[in-house]
Amino acid sequence: MEKVSVEDVENERNPLEVHGVRKPVSRALGTDHFAMNYFELAPGESFSGGLHRHNDQEEVFYVESGTATFEVGLDREEVAVESGELIRFPPGEFQKGYNDHEETVEGWALGAPGATHDWDELQSRAFCPDCEAERTHDVALSEGAFELTCTDCGTSQG
Structure with missing residues (x-):
């Protein structure tokens, strides 16, 4: 048995610095x-950065207070998730959650x-300068920074 208080879990920011407070409770447990x-999430911050998918992990988000907006799929359908609501993403579905409100x-x-991401199973949507369009990219974490590799042309950026 393990027990922790969220207040005692150390804050760990995303390498993209897209949020001020992220506490990995599962690691503490x-x-x-x-x-x-x-x-x-303060106004303008996001859970993880850009539109992405986990091919090996199902994700559920619970909004305890405020309203989060999620972009879902390649068409980036916007879905508002309010206080007390949850949203689920099956493995392989592109999503991005953020705070575009004042609270x-x-x-x-x-x-x-899995308690951690398998980086080989994470993909992100980003602009590829060689393809001159938004494309799916494989994601790698190297020395605390993300490296993206276009799955269409193989161009790496980081």
């Missing part, structure tokens, strides 16, 4: 098969299986 992160969003990101 020592989970192996389940990811759980607490977030506080702080407090929320949770839950994922399974």
